[in-house]
Amino acid sequence: MERTLLQWRLLSLLALIVALFSLFFASRSFQETQGNTCSLLPHDHFWISSKRIVTPDGLISGSVEVKGGIIVSVVKEADWYKSQRSRVKVIDYGEAVLMPGLIDVHAHLDDPGRSEWEGFPSGTKAAAAGGITTLVDMPLNSCPSTVSPETLKLKIEAAKNRIHVDVGFWGGLVPDNALNSSALESLLDAGVLGLKSFMCPSGINDFPMTNITHIEEGLSVLAKYKRPLLVHAEVEKDLEIEDGSDNDPRSYLTYLKTRPTSWEEGAIRNLLSVTKNTRIGGSAEGAHVHIVHLSDASSSLDMIKEAKGKGDSVTVETCPHYLAFSSEEIPKGDTRFKCSPPIRDSANREKLWEAMMEGDIDMLSSDHSPTKPELKLMSDGNFLKAWGGISSLQFVLPVTWSYGKKYGVTLEQVASWWSDRPSKLAGLHSKGAITVGKHADIVIWEPEVEFDLDEDHPIHFKHPSISAYLGRRLSGKVVSTFVRGNLVFGEGKHASDACGSLQLAT
Ligand SMILES: NC(=O)N[C@H]1NC(=O)NC1=O
Ligand SMILES: [Zn+2]
Ligand SMILES: [Zn+2]
Numbered sequence: 001m002e003r004t005l006l007q008w009r010l011l012s013l014l015a016l017i018v019a020l021f022s023l024f025f026a027s028r029s030f031q032e033t034q035g036n037t038c039s040l041l042p043h044d045h046f047w048i049s050s051k052r053i054v055t056p057d058g059l060i061s062g063s064v065e066v067k068g069g070i071i072v073s074v075v076k077e078a079d080w081y082k083s084q085r086s087r088v089k090v091i092d093y094g095e096a097v098l099m100p101g102l103i104d105v106h107a108h109l110d111d112p113g114r115s116e117w118e119g120f121p122s123g124t125k126a127a128a129a130g131g132i133t134t135l136v137d138m139p140l141n142s143c144p145s146t147v148s149p150e151t152l153k154l155k156i157e158a159a160k161n162r163i164h165v166d167v168g169f170w171g172g173l174v175p176d177n178a179l180n181s182s183a184l185e186s187l188l189d190a191g192v193l194g195l196k197s198f199m200c201p202s203g204i205n206d207f208p209m210t211n212i213t214h215i216e217e218g219l220s221v222l223a224k225y226k227r228p229l230l231v232h233a234e235v236e237k238d239l240e241i242e243d244g245s246d247n248d249p250r251s252y253l254t255y256l257k258t259r260p261t262s263w264e265e266g267a268i269r270n271l272l273s274v275t276k277n278t279r280i281g282g283s284a285e286g287a288h289v290h291i292v293h294l295s296d297a298s299s300s301l302d303m304i305k306e307a308k309g310k311g312d313s314v315t316v317e318t319c320p321h322y323l324a325f326s327s328e329e330i331p332k333g334d335t336r337f338k339c340s341p342p343i344r345d346s347a348n349r350e351k352l353w354e355a356m357m358e359g360d361i362d363m364l365s366s367d368h369s370p371t372k373p374e375l376k377l378m379s380d381g382n383f384l385k386a387w388g389g390i391s392s393l394q395f396v397l398p399v400t401w402s403y404g405k406k407y408g409v410t411l412e413q414v415a416s417w418w419s420d421r422p423s424k425l426a427g428l429h430s431k432g433a434i435t436v437g438k439h440a441d442i443v444i445w446e447p448e449v450e451f452d453l454d455e456d457h458p459i460h461f462k463h464p465s466i467s468a469y470l471g472r473r474l475s476g477k478v479v480s481t482f483v484r485g486n487l488v489f490g491e492g493k494h495a496s497d498a499c500g501s502l503q504l505a506t
Helices: 002-033 120-129 149-159 181-189 212-225 252-258 261-272 299-309 320-324 346-358 393-407 411-425
Strands: 045-055 058-067 070-076 089-092 097-100 102-107 132-137 166-169 195-198 228-232 288-291 314-318 442-452 473-483 486-490
Touching (some): 045 411, 045 442, 102 393, 120 473, 120 486, 181 195, 181 212, 195 212, 212 228, 212 261, 261 299, 314 346, 320 393, 346 411
Parallel strands (some): 045 089, 045 097, 102 132, 132 166, 228 288, 288 314
Antiparallel strands (some): 058 070, 097 442
Protein backbone atom coordinates (compact mmCIF):
# COMPACT_ATOMS: atom_id res chain seq x y z
CA MET A 1 0.00 0.00 0.00
CA GLU A 2 2.74 2.41 1.10
CA ARG A 3 4.74 1.51 -1.98
CA THR A 4 1.86 2.39 -4.30
CA LEU A 5 1.46 5.71 -2.50
CA LEU A 6 5.14 6.46 -2.91
CA GLN A 7 5.01 5.49 -6.58
CA TRP A 8 1.97 7.68 -7.03
CA ARG A 9 3.71 10.66 -5.38
CA LEU A 10 6.83 10.20 -7.44
CA LEU A 11 4.75 9.99 -10.55
CA SER A 12 2.94 13.27 -9.75
CA LEU A 13 6.26 14.94 -8.96
CA LEU A 14 7.59 13.77 -12.29
CA ALA A 15 4.48 15.06 -14.07
CA LEU A 16 4.90 18.43 -12.35
CA ILE A 17 8.54 18.65 -13.43
CA VAL A 18 7.61 17.75 -17.01
CA ALA A 19 4.84 20.36 -17.00
CA LEU A 20 7.20 23.05 -15.66
CA PHE A 21 9.81 22.21 -18.29
CA SER A 22 7.28 22.31 -21.12
CA LEU A 23 5.96 25.62 -19.86
CA PHE A 24 9.50 27.02 -19.75
CA PHE A 25 10.34 25.92 -23.29
CA ALA A 26 6.94 26.90 -24.65
CA SER A 27 7.29 30.42 -23.26
CA ARG A 28 10.83 30.66 -24.61
CA SER A 29 9.84 29.62 -28.09
CA PHE A 30 6.78 31.91 -27.87
CA GLN A 31 9.09 34.81 -27.08
CA GLU A 32 11.41 33.81 -29.87
CA THR A 33 8.77 33.45 -32.53
CA GLN A 34 6.62 36.39 -31.49
CA GLY A 35 8.79 38.76 -33.50
CA ASN A 36 11.62 40.59 -31.91
CA THR A 37 11.04 43.61 -34.13
CA CYS A 38 14.59 44.85 -33.48
CA SER A 39 16.02 41.80 -35.22
CA LEU A 40 15.36 39.67 -38.26
CA LEU A 41 16.32 36.69 -36.08
CA PRO A 42 14.04 35.58 -33.26
CA HIS A 43 16.79 34.39 -30.93
CA ASP A 44 18.57 35.90 -28.00
CA HIS A 45 21.10 33.08 -27.78
CA PHE A 46 22.73 31.66 -30.90
CA TRP A 47 25.95 30.69 -32.60
CA ILE A 48 27.34 32.07 -35.86
CA SER A 49 29.83 29.92 -37.72
CA SER A 50 32.25 30.86 -40.49
CA LYS A 51 35.42 29.54 -42.08
CA ARG A 52 36.91 33.05 -41.87
CA ILE A 53 36.46 34.85 -38.55
CA VAL A 54 38.65 37.91 -38.03
CA THR A 55 39.76 37.89 -34.38
CA PRO A 56 42.50 39.89 -32.66
CA ASP A 57 44.54 36.65 -32.72
CA GLY A 58 44.18 36.27 -36.48
CA LEU A 59 41.87 34.54 -38.88
CA ILE A 60 40.16 31.39 -37.56
CA SER A 61 37.58 28.92 -38.75
CA GLY A 62 35.05 28.46 -35.99
CA SER A 63 32.01 29.84 -34.24
CA VAL A 64 30.97 32.84 -32.19
CA GLU A 65 28.37 32.44 -29.44
CA VAL A 66 26.07 35.41 -28.88
CA LYS A 67 23.85 35.76 -25.82
CA GLY A 68 21.96 38.83 -24.69
CA GLY A 69 23.71 40.93 -27.32
CA ILE A 70 27.19 40.05 -26.09
CA ILE A 71 29.86 37.74 -27.53
CA VAL A 72 30.08 35.01 -24.88
CA SER A 73 32.47 32.62 -26.59
CA VAL A 74 34.67 32.33 -29.66
CA VAL A 75 35.75 28.78 -30.50
CA LYS A 76 37.87 27.26 -33.20
CA GLU A 77 36.26 24.66 -35.42
CA ALA A 78 38.14 21.77 -33.76
CA ASP A 79 36.79 22.71 -30.33
CA TRP A 80 33.34 23.64 -31.54
CA TYR A 81 32.16 20.04 -31.89
CA LYS A 82 33.00 19.43 -28.24
CA SER A 83 31.14 22.45 -26.97
CA GLN A 84 27.58 22.52 -25.67
CA ARG A 85 25.26 23.82 -28.29
CA SER A 86 22.09 21.76 -28.01
CA ARG A 87 18.83 23.60 -28.45
CA VAL A 88 20.66 26.74 -29.56
CA LYS A 89 20.27 28.12 -33.04
CA VAL A 90 23.35 27.88 -35.29
CA ILE A 91 23.72 30.07 -38.37
CA ASP A 92 26.44 28.81 -40.63
CA TYR A 93 27.81 31.43 -43.00
CA GLY A 94 30.29 29.06 -44.63
CA GLU A 95 33.11 30.86 -46.43
CA ALA A 96 31.69 34.36 -45.84
CA VAL A 97 33.91 36.54 -43.64
CA LEU A 98 32.79 37.28 -40.07
CA MET A 99 34.34 40.50 -38.84
CA PRO A 100 33.71 43.15 -36.18
CA GLY A 101 31.15 45.67 -37.46
CA LEU A 102 32.63 48.86 -38.85
CA ILE A 103 32.79 51.95 -36.65
CA ASP A 104 32.56 55.10 -38.71
CA VAL A 105 33.94 57.93 -36.58
CA HIS A 106 33.17 60.62 -39.14
CA ALA A 107 29.68 60.93 -40.61
CA HIS A 108 27.36 63.90 -41.02
CA LEU A 109 23.77 62.77 -40.55
CA ASP A 110 22.45 66.34 -40.60
CA ASP A 111 19.66 65.66 -38.11
CA PRO A 112 17.87 67.60 -36.65
CA GLY A 113 17.47 70.65 -38.81
CA ARG A 114 18.75 69.46 -42.18
CA SER A 115 17.18 66.05 -42.39
CA GLU A 116 16.32 66.78 -46.02
CA TRP A 117 20.07 66.29 -46.57
CA GLU A 118 20.22 62.90 -44.81
CA GLY A 119 18.65 62.18 -41.39
CA PHE A 120 19.05 59.49 -38.76
CA PRO A 121 16.70 56.89 -40.33
CA SER A 122 18.15 56.86 -43.85
CA GLY A 123 21.75 57.35 -42.71
CA THR A 124 21.67 54.52 -40.20
CA LYS A 125 19.83 52.21 -42.63
CA ALA A 126 22.61 52.82 -45.15
CA ALA A 127 25.16 52.12 -42.40
CA ALA A 128 23.48 48.82 -41.49
CA ALA A 129 23.36 47.78 -45.15
CA GLY A 130 27.07 48.56 -45.38
CA GLY A 131 28.19 46.60 -42.32
CA ILE A 132 28.66 49.69 -40.15
CA THR A 133 27.41 48.98 -36.63
CA THR A 134 28.35 52.27 -34.96
CA LEU A 135 28.44 55.80 -36.31
CA VAL A 136 29.83 58.85 -34.60
CA ASP A 137 27.92 61.85 -35.85
CA MET A 138 29.70 65.12 -36.55
CA PRO A 139 28.52 68.26 -34.71
CA LEU A 140 27.93 70.31 -37.84
CA ASN A 141 25.52 70.30 -40.79
CA SER A 142 22.64 69.60 -38.44
CA CYS A 143 20.85 72.71 -37.27
CA PRO A 144 21.73 73.81 -34.69
CA SER A 145 25.31 72.54 -34.44
CA THR A 146 26.12 70.37 -31.41
CA VAL A 147 28.07 72.86 -29.30
CA SER A 148 26.31 72.79 -25.90
CA PRO A 149 24.40 70.37 -23.65
CA GLU A 150 21.14 71.86 -24.95
CA THR A 151 22.00 71.26 -28.59
CA LEU A 152 23.26 67.74 -27.77
CA LYS A 153 19.87 67.11 -26.15
CA LEU A 154 18.20 67.99 -29.47
CA LYS A 155 20.37 65.38 -31.21
CA ILE A 156 19.50 62.78 -28.60
CA GLU A 157 15.78 63.54 -28.99
CA ALA A 158 16.02 63.40 -32.78
CA ALA A 159 17.80 60.03 -32.67
CA LYS A 160 15.31 58.36 -30.32
CA ASN A 161 13.75 55.28 -31.96
CA ARG A 162 15.09 56.42 -35.34
CA ILE A 163 18.53 54.80 -35.47
CA HIS A 164 19.17 51.37 -36.95
CA VAL A 165 22.75 51.12 -35.67
CA ASP A 166 24.45 52.51 -32.56
CA VAL A 167 25.26 56.21 -32.66
CA GLY A 168 27.58 58.47 -30.66
CA PHE A 169 28.20 62.20 -31.03
CA TRP A 170 31.17 64.51 -31.29
CA GLY A 171 30.63 68.00 -29.84
CA GLY A 172 31.85 71.17 -31.52
CA LEU A 173 34.83 73.19 -30.29
CA VAL A 174 33.99 76.70 -31.50
CA PRO A 175 35.16 80.19 -30.45
CA ASP A 176 32.06 80.57 -28.26
CA ASN A 177 32.91 77.68 -25.95
CA ALA A 178 36.64 77.13 -26.49
CA LEU A 179 37.88 79.64 -23.91
CA ASN A 180 35.14 78.83 -21.42
CA SER A 181 36.12 75.67 -19.61
CA SER A 182 32.83 75.30 -17.76
CA ALA A 183 30.92 75.47 -21.07
CA LEU A 184 33.18 72.76 -22.50
CA GLU A 185 32.90 70.66 -19.36
CA SER A 186 29.11 70.79 -19.47
CA LEU A 187 29.18 69.59 -23.09
CA LEU A 188 31.58 66.78 -22.21
CA ASP A 189 29.55 65.90 -19.10
CA ALA A 190 26.47 65.60 -21.30
CA GLY A 191 28.11 62.68 -23.13
CA VAL A 192 29.89 63.74 -26.31
CA LEU A 193 32.71 61.30 -27.07
CA GLY A 194 35.14 64.14 -27.81
CA LEU A 195 35.25 67.43 -29.72
CA LYS A 196 35.72 68.49 -33.33
CA SER A 197 37.00 71.80 -34.69
CA PHE A 198 37.83 73.46 -38.00
CA MET A 199 40.99 75.43 -38.77
CA CYS A 200 39.30 77.02 -41.82
CA PRO A 201 35.70 78.10 -42.50
CA SER A 202 33.45 75.06 -42.22
CA GLY A 203 30.86 76.15 -44.75
CA ILE A 204 28.26 76.22 -41.96
CA ASN A 205 27.51 79.60 -40.40
CA ASP A 206 26.87 78.44 -36.84
CA PHE A 207 30.11 76.44 -36.80
CA PRO A 208 32.92 79.01 -36.98
CA MET A 209 36.59 78.10 -37.20
CA THR A 210 38.94 77.96 -34.24
CA ASN A 211 42.45 79.40 -33.93
CA ILE A 212 45.37 77.66 -32.27
CA THR A 213 44.65 79.29 -28.88
CA HIS A 214 41.12 77.87 -28.92
CA ILE A 215 42.58 74.46 -29.74
CA GLU A 216 45.21 74.65 -27.01
CA GLU A 217 42.61 75.62 -24.42
CA GLY A 218 40.24 72.91 -25.62
CA LEU A 219 42.95 70.29 -25.25
CA SER A 220 43.57 71.25 -21.63
CA VAL A 221 39.90 70.55 -20.83
CA LEU A 222 39.83 67.35 -22.89
CA ALA A 223 42.87 66.10 -20.97
CA LYS A 224 40.78 65.77 -17.80
CA TYR A 225 38.23 63.67 -19.66
CA LYS A 226 40.78 61.67 -21.67
CA ARG A 227 38.79 62.36 -24.83
CA PRO A 228 40.05 63.39 -28.27
CA LEU A 229 39.90 66.53 -30.38
CA LEU A 230 39.23 65.85 -34.06
CA VAL A 231 40.52 68.55 -36.36
CA HIS A 232 39.72 69.53 -39.91
CA ALA A 233 43.24 70.65 -40.76
CA GLU A 234 43.24 73.10 -43.63
CA VAL A 235 44.15 76.77 -43.27
CA GLU A 236 43.26 79.46 -45.81
CA LYS A 237 46.32 80.92 -47.50
CA ASP A 238 46.74 83.35 -50.35
CA LEU A 239 46.57 81.56 -53.64
CA GLU A 240 49.11 81.88 -56.40
CA ILE A 241 46.91 81.49 -59.45
CA GLU A 242 48.89 82.36 -62.54
CA ASP A 243 47.44 84.86 -64.99
CA GLY A 244 46.10 83.34 -68.14
CA SER A 245 45.68 79.91 -66.59
CA ASP A 246 42.51 78.02 -67.30
CA ASN A 247 40.07 78.87 -64.53
CA ASP A 248 37.03 77.06 -65.85
CA PRO A 249 34.84 76.37 -62.78
CA ARG A 250 33.67 73.13 -64.41
CA SER A 251 37.21 71.82 -64.43
CA TYR A 252 38.19 69.86 -61.32
CA LEU A 253 41.76 71.18 -61.62
CA THR A 254 40.47 74.71 -61.07
CA TYR A 255 38.96 73.61 -57.76
CA LEU A 256 42.14 71.72 -56.85
CA LYS A 257 44.17 74.90 -57.27
CA THR A 258 41.93 76.69 -54.76
CA ARG A 259 42.82 74.23 -51.97
CA PRO A 260 46.49 73.31 -52.48
CA THR A 261 48.46 70.95 -50.24
CA SER A 262 50.00 74.01 -48.57
CA TRP A 263 46.62 74.54 -46.86
CA GLU A 264 46.85 71.13 -45.20
CA GLU A 265 50.56 71.52 -44.48
CA GLY A 266 50.08 74.95 -42.91
CA ALA A 267 47.25 73.82 -40.66
CA ILE A 268 49.03 70.64 -39.59
CA ARG A 269 52.26 72.51 -38.83
CA ASN A 270 50.35 74.93 -36.64
CA LEU A 271 48.32 72.18 -34.99
CA LEU A 272 51.42 70.13 -34.18
CA SER A 273 52.88 73.13 -32.37
CA VAL A 274 50.42 72.40 -29.53
CA THR A 275 50.22 68.61 -29.61
CA LYS A 276 53.46 68.40 -27.62
CA ASN A 277 51.22 69.26 -24.64
CA THR A 278 49.64 65.82 -25.00
CA ARG A 279 52.92 64.01 -24.28
CA ILE A 280 53.41 62.18 -21.02
CA GLY A 281 54.12 64.86 -18.44
CA GLY A 282 52.77 67.61 -20.76
CA SER A 283 50.13 70.14 -19.73
CA ALA A 284 47.43 68.32 -21.74
CA GLU A 285 48.47 64.74 -21.00
CA GLY A 286 45.38 62.55 -21.50
CA ALA A 287 44.08 64.59 -24.42
CA HIS A 288 44.54 63.35 -27.96
CA VAL A 289 44.52 65.01 -31.38
CA HIS A 290 43.05 63.21 -34.36
CA ILE A 291 43.50 64.71 -37.82
CA VAL A 292 40.47 63.94 -39.97
CA HIS A 293 40.40 63.16 -43.69
CA LEU A 294 44.06 63.64 -44.60
CA SER A 295 44.46 64.09 -48.33
CA ASP A 296 48.07 65.29 -48.69
CA ALA A 297 50.42 62.30 -48.48
CA SER A 298 53.62 64.39 -48.64
CA SER A 299 54.86 66.96 -46.11
CA SER A 300 51.68 66.79 -44.02
CA LEU A 301 52.15 63.10 -43.47
CA ASP A 302 55.87 63.48 -42.74
CA MET A 303 55.11 66.02 -40.02
CA ILE A 304 52.51 63.74 -38.44
CA LYS A 305 54.98 60.84 -38.42
CA GLU A 306 57.59 63.03 -36.77
CA ALA A 307 55.16 64.20 -34.06
CA LYS A 308 54.16 60.62 -33.31
CA GLY A 309 57.84 59.73 -33.04
CA LYS A 310 58.29 62.42 -30.41
CA GLY A 311 55.48 60.98 -28.30
CA ASP A 312 52.65 63.38 -29.21
CA SER A 313 49.27 61.72 -28.80
CA VAL A 314 48.24 62.07 -32.43
CA THR A 315 46.41 59.89 -34.95
CA VAL A 316 45.25 60.46 -38.50
CA GLU A 317 42.54 59.12 -40.76
CA THR A 318 41.95 59.26 -44.47
CA CYS A 319 38.77 58.38 -46.37
CA PRO A 320 38.00 55.85 -49.09
CA HIS A 321 37.47 58.59 -51.68
CA TYR A 322 41.10 59.71 -51.40
CA LEU A 323 42.16 56.07 -51.89
CA ALA A 324 39.79 55.29 -54.74
CA PHE A 325 39.85 58.38 -56.95
CA SER A 326 42.45 60.69 -58.44
CA SER A 327 42.07 64.26 -59.69
CA GLU A 328 43.04 63.33 -63.26
CA GLU A 329 40.02 61.10 -63.70
CA ILE A 330 37.29 63.39 -62.35
CA PRO A 331 35.01 64.27 -65.26
CA LYS A 332 34.31 67.86 -66.16
CA GLY A 333 31.47 69.28 -64.10
CA ASP A 334 31.04 66.12 -61.99
CA THR A 335 30.55 67.78 -58.63
CA ARG A 336 29.77 64.48 -56.90
CA PHE A 337 33.56 64.36 -56.42
CA LYS A 338 33.85 67.74 -54.72
CA CYS A 339 35.09 67.52 -51.15
CA SER A 340 37.56 69.28 -48.94
CA PRO A 341 40.42 68.78 -48.73
CA PRO A 342 40.24 67.88 -52.41
CA ILE A 343 41.06 64.58 -54.08
CA ARG A 344 44.65 64.95 -55.39
CA ASP A 345 46.60 63.29 -58.20
CA SER A 346 47.28 59.60 -58.66
CA ALA A 347 50.86 59.86 -57.40
CA ASN A 348 49.48 61.22 -54.13
CA ARG A 349 46.93 58.40 -54.01
CA GLU A 350 49.76 55.85 -54.35
CA LYS A 351 51.53 57.48 -51.41
CA LEU A 352 48.35 57.40 -49.34
CA TRP A 353 48.09 53.65 -49.95
CA GLU A 354 51.74 53.24 -49.02
CA ALA A 355 51.05 55.07 -45.75
CA MET A 356 48.03 52.85 -45.08
CA MET A 357 50.06 49.71 -45.63
CA GLU A 358 52.96 51.02 -43.50
CA GLY A 359 50.59 51.94 -40.69
CA ASP A 360 51.40 55.66 -40.90
CA ILE A 361 47.72 56.42 -41.41
CA ASP A 362 45.87 54.90 -38.49
CA MET A 363 42.33 54.42 -39.68
CA LEU A 364 39.59 55.15 -42.17
CA SER A 365 36.32 57.02 -41.94
CA SER A 366 33.62 57.83 -44.49
CA ASP A 367 33.23 61.62 -44.04
CA HIS A 368 29.81 60.94 -45.50
CA SER A 369 28.65 64.51 -46.03
CA PRO A 370 25.62 64.62 -48.30
CA THR A 371 23.30 67.43 -49.20
CA LYS A 372 20.21 67.87 -51.35
CA PRO A 373 21.04 67.21 -55.01
CA GLU A 374 20.16 70.84 -55.88
CA LEU A 375 23.13 72.05 -53.85
CA LYS A 376 25.51 69.78 -55.73
CA LEU A 377 24.66 71.93 -58.79
CA MET A 378 24.97 68.89 -61.00
CA SER A 379 23.52 70.57 -64.07
CA ASP A 380 25.79 73.61 -63.70
CA GLY A 381 28.81 71.55 -62.79
CA ASN A 382 30.40 74.52 -61.04
CA PHE A 383 33.05 73.04 -58.73
CA LEU A 384 33.63 76.36 -57.01
CA LYS A 385 30.02 76.81 -55.95
CA ALA A 386 28.74 73.26 -55.38
CA TRP A 387 28.44 71.77 -51.87
CA GLY A 388 31.62 69.97 -50.88
CA GLY A 389 31.02 66.51 -49.48
CA ILE A 390 31.08 62.91 -50.66
CA SER A 391 28.20 60.47 -50.23
CA SER A 392 29.58 57.02 -49.59
CA LEU A 393 28.30 55.64 -46.31
CA GLN A 394 26.87 52.33 -47.50
CA PHE A 395 29.86 51.40 -49.63
CA VAL A 396 32.97 52.06 -47.61
CA LEU A 397 33.69 48.38 -46.95
CA PRO A 398 33.56 47.17 -50.58
CA VAL A 399 35.39 50.34 -51.69
CA THR A 400 38.23 49.78 -49.21
CA TRP A 401 38.47 46.17 -50.31
CA SER A 402 38.10 46.72 -54.05
CA TYR A 403 40.69 49.47 -54.31
CA GLY A 404 42.98 47.93 -51.69
CA LYS A 405 43.25 44.50 -53.30
CA LYS A 406 46.09 45.47 -55.60
CA TYR A 407 48.12 46.66 -52.59
CA GLY A 408 47.60 43.33 -50.79
CA VAL A 409 45.23 44.61 -48.10
CA THR A 410 44.35 41.86 -45.62
CA LEU A 411 41.11 41.23 -43.75
CA GLU A 412 42.94 41.93 -40.49
CA GLN A 413 43.99 45.35 -41.80
CA VAL A 414 40.42 46.16 -42.79
CA ALA A 415 39.27 45.25 -39.27
CA SER A 416 42.03 47.35 -37.74
CA TRP A 417 41.29 50.45 -39.88
CA TRP A 418 37.53 50.23 -39.59
CA SER A 419 36.88 48.70 -36.16
CA ASP A 420 39.73 48.36 -33.71
CA ARG A 421 41.39 51.77 -34.14
CA PRO A 422 38.12 53.73 -34.40
CA SER A 423 36.75 52.03 -31.26
CA LYS A 424 39.83 53.18 -29.35
CA LEU A 425 39.66 56.73 -30.72
CA ALA A 426 36.03 57.09 -29.68
CA GLY A 427 36.53 55.36 -26.32
CA LEU A 428 33.98 52.68 -27.29
CA HIS A 429 35.71 49.93 -25.37
CA SER A 430 32.81 47.46 -25.60
CA LYS A 431 33.12 47.48 -29.36
CA GLY A 432 35.61 46.92 -32.15
CA ALA A 433 36.62 43.25 -31.93
CA ILE A 434 35.35 39.70 -32.04
CA THR A 435 36.27 38.80 -28.47
CA VAL A 436 34.44 37.54 -25.42
CA GLY A 437 32.69 40.30 -23.51
CA LYS A 438 32.36 42.74 -26.42
CA HIS A 439 29.06 43.79 -27.96
CA ALA A 440 28.00 41.36 -30.67
CA ASP A 441 28.48 43.99 -33.42
CA ILE A 442 29.27 41.86 -36.43
CA VAL A 443 29.37 42.10 -40.21
CA ILE A 444 29.22 39.05 -42.44
CA TRP A 445 30.43 39.74 -45.97
CA GLU A 446 31.67 38.07 -49.10
CA PRO A 447 34.87 39.77 -50.29
CA GLU A 448 34.92 37.84 -53.56
CA VAL A 449 31.39 38.69 -54.69
CA GLU A 450 31.33 41.52 -57.22
CA PHE A 451 28.44 43.81 -57.98
CA ASP A 452 27.68 46.79 -60.17
CA LEU A 453 26.72 49.87 -58.24
CA ASP A 454 24.13 50.93 -60.78
CA GLU A 455 20.62 52.38 -60.57
CA ASP A 456 19.21 48.93 -59.78
CA HIS A 457 21.34 48.50 -56.69
CA PRO A 458 19.40 49.31 -53.49
CA ILE A 459 20.94 52.42 -51.94
CA HIS A 460 19.59 53.45 -48.57
CA PHE A 461 21.07 56.88 -47.95
CA LYS A 462 18.75 59.70 -48.84
CA HIS A 463 20.17 60.92 -52.14
CA PRO A 464 21.65 58.03 -54.14
CA SER A 465 22.09 60.21 -57.23
CA ILE A 466 24.92 62.21 -55.64
CA SER A 467 27.02 59.17 -54.75
CA ALA A 468 30.50 59.39 -56.21
CA TYR A 469 30.67 55.60 -56.55
CA LEU A 470 27.66 55.17 -58.84
CA GLY A 471 28.63 53.27 -61.96
CA ARG A 472 31.57 51.47 -60.33
CA ARG A 473 31.99 47.73 -60.12
CA LEU A 474 32.85 46.78 -56.56
CA SER A 475 33.96 43.65 -54.81
CA GLY A 476 32.63 42.72 -51.37
CA LYS A 477 28.98 42.11 -50.63
CA VAL A 478 27.56 42.65 -47.16
CA VAL A 479 25.38 39.67 -46.27
CA SER A 480 24.33 40.36 -42.67
CA THR A 481 24.87 42.98 -40.00
CA PHE A 482 24.35 42.36 -36.29
CA VAL A 483 24.19 45.20 -33.77
CA ARG A 484 24.40 44.00 -30.16
CA GLY A 485 23.14 40.61 -31.32
CA ASN A 486 20.21 41.99 -33.32
CA LEU A 487 20.26 41.02 -36.98
CA VAL A 488 19.52 44.54 -38.23
CA PHE A 489 20.24 43.78 -41.89
CA GLY A 490 20.13 40.49 -43.75
CA GLU A 491 19.35 39.29 -47.27
CA GLY A 492 18.78 42.85 -48.37
CA LYS A 493 16.20 43.62 -45.68
CA HIS A 494 16.27 45.73 -42.52
CA ALA A 495 14.69 44.78 -39.19
CA SER A 496 11.41 46.65 -38.88
CA ASP A 497 12.23 48.67 -35.77
CA ALA A 498 15.09 51.09 -35.27
CA CYS A 499 16.71 49.76 -32.11
CA GLY A 500 20.17 51.32 -32.24
CA SER A 501 21.37 52.66 -28.92
CA LEU A 502 23.07 55.92 -28.10
CA GLN A 503 26.73 55.68 -27.17
CA LEU A 504 27.20 58.51 -24.71
CA ALA A 505 30.44 58.99 -22.81
CA THR A 506 30.16 58.63 -19.04
N1 LIG B 1 30.64 70.84 -43.52
C1 LIG B 1 31.10 69.67 -44.03
O1 LIG B 1 30.45 68.63 -43.95
N2 LIG B 1 32.29 69.68 -44.63
C2 LIG B 1 32.84 68.48 -45.10
N3 LIG B 1 32.68 68.23 -46.48
C3 LIG B 1 33.86 67.96 -47.01
O2 LIG B 1 34.06 67.65 -48.17
N4 LIG B 1 34.84 68.14 -46.12
C4 LIG B 1 34.31 68.52 -44.98
O3 LIG B 1 34.91 68.84 -44.00
ZN1 LIG C 1 36.22 68.21 -42.56
ZN1 LIG D 1 33.36 65.90 -42.26
